[in-house]
Amino acid sequence: MITLLTDFSTKDGYVGAVKGVIKRINPQAEIVDVTHDIDSYDVLGAAFALNNFYKYFPKGTIHLAVVDPGVGSLREPILIRTKDFLFVGPDNGIFSFIYQREDITDIIIISNKKYFLAEPSGTFHARDIFAPVAAYLSLGIKIDEFGSPAKECVKFIISKPEAKGRSLKGEVIHIDRFGNLITNIPADLLENKRNAEIIVGKRKIKGISRSYFEIKETCSERSESKRLGALIGSSNFLELAVNQGSAQKLLKAKVGNPIRINFE
């Protein structure tokens, strides 16, 4: 099984080419579309999306992830093996969360042209390098056939929340399709802290809700913004959300915006 995550959209047929290449090498490969709608060149957004789904797949799944603004530069194509999964893509930080959360068994710099399409272009490595490598992996080719081992891969420095007395400082690291603001504050720092006060811009949110729905009852403000609240989202981070609305629009929020939490 090979999952696909790209920023290609589908309308130009580029994703079709990637799928065709895989199917021609291994007609038995099962291709699972995850997304082709990552914002163009948004490697961090891709890393975040990957983190949201990779671990739910069966053991042995190959995750092909290509958001690749540096295609044709010196950035290397890499292959990462963890206990349960294989990851294939550019070495540009797209695997940051994997590196941080999983025990990495192997990192391979992909270089063996035997497993590339003949005459790879300088512009479309997803079709010419990553797709055939993923397809040959799915045929059972050993990973050290593809190139030489490396010790590290490129990682984003994902900022950690800072504790200061009885408060925590964090930031928005992702904004999802519903306008929910996902922060870098993990659930375990908030255990038994359902009464914390969250400060974002000029607004205060009292308490952490259990669901989007519950936000209606716990919010501190009443007017148009009365449905703004905080909860532990499905990625297991603190999330700011508006019940049936968009926190992003309400707060005109961006990735990087600061969040403060005061404990009693």
Place this chain on the structure above:
Amino acid sequence: MITLLTDFSTKDGYVGAVKGVIKRINPQAEIVDVTHDIDSYDVLGAAFALNNFYKYFPKGTIHLAVVDPGVGSLREPILIRTKDFLFVGPDNGIFSFIYQREDITDIIIISNKKYFLAEPSGTFHARDIFAPVAAYLSLGIKIDEFGSPAKECVKFIISKPEAKGRSLKGEVIHIDRFGNLITNIPADLLENKRNAEIIVGKRKIKGISRSYFEIKETCSERSESKRLGALIGSSNFLELAVNQGSAQKLLKAKVGNPIRINFE
């Protein structure tokens, strides 16, 4: 076979998590993407889309449909069985057309945690409840294993057209990607009535065309709006359309706008 319909878009990886959960429980399950682009929280739009495709699938298909603004509230997760299909999703009206059109064999309120992901979140039941239930269904688990029977499910009241003398009053119930306005007037009320006059806002349309293409010849107005016409659409309802354009844009139409039909 399990079809997927959601409003998640794909860019955050949420749909990937749903697919992974299904594949881990039943690697043989065949997942068919129908859409992840329902407008956020648009349960009625989801019900309409579901109605457009469910019946074309092979008998035994499991239709998983999740547009779920009430996730974490008291709305129940349900499972509906008809003669040919199984439906899994939130009990919020998303299955209104199914309830109206099909003989319902069973309705089950899903409650057996054995078939949930461990520790379901309050925010992502598609991953934690609906996906595993659909996957276990595809493995042949009996439906009464999942919870207790119920007699009814939540339904939208889908307005019916009103007949008044030699005219009919209806309304726009859906606007599709091409800007076609789909009304609540079913084809059978218009049989042998090809010469009816349709009134929408200040415009009159003379006659019902057989295709988008035919609209050009039958329309009553000539200037910029000359390609506005009416026809029986693929959902078997009266539809207003502009040949190679958007009726929605031309008429600045919204769901709920009234339509009148005068028969001769």
Place this chain on the structure above:
Amino acid sequence: MITLLTDFSTKDGYVGAVKGVIKRINPQAEIVDVTHDIDSYDVLGAAFALNNFYKYFPKGTIHLAVVDPGVGSLREPILIRTKDFLFVGPDNGIFSFIYQREDITDIIIISNKKYFLAEPSGTFHARDIFAPVAAYLSLGIKIDEFGSPAKECVKFIISKPEAKGRSLKGEVIHIDRFGNLITNIPADLLENKRNAEIIVGKRKIKGISRSYFEIKETCSERSESKRLGALIGSSNFLELAVNQGSAQKLLKAKVGNPIRINFE
């Protein structure tokens, strides 16, 4: 294996209906989504996308391509066979590049109602005609069962670049999701001409880069537009691109805009 390319988007469930029809006729058929996001009615864009992927698929693949503004008119449904592939769709130019680049073995005007859905609508031939035909083809039904042979199909006249002394005149034929401008100038006219000067609007680009990344170093201008460059894109045509940006936005470019190349 059946690939799908349409302009339906997915949100109305129309694509779901197409998939259901195929699966009901041939449950073993493997459906590969290429795209449903072609701009509405953009037959040329569909032809271009198809050209980007069809040849990468395994021999025997059936490519179903439906962008069909003329549905219900006299345009015919057709079936094209080449050495390696089958193509099914409306005869409106969508197969122009196939016709130009492949040896066509057969063209069939589809007319045998035995292979249609009962009572095809005048508005949705993808569901009622093209999907069942593709499904029956995948079951091994012989192509001459579907209708009568034809000698030609509708083709777009895709403009060819004009040579004039030591310069070439071409035009933009497609703009992709990244805002890259794909021209009608094929790679083979530019072999060993890496130093050519490309003129687009009031801008000059010196030289042809090997990758988007390399553009940074070869561009002639420095200010905001300094990352505009030219390269041979993955479709094997000359392409204008902005490294990590959009050439379309920078140049306010449209399909049809002229490009000139001066050789030394």
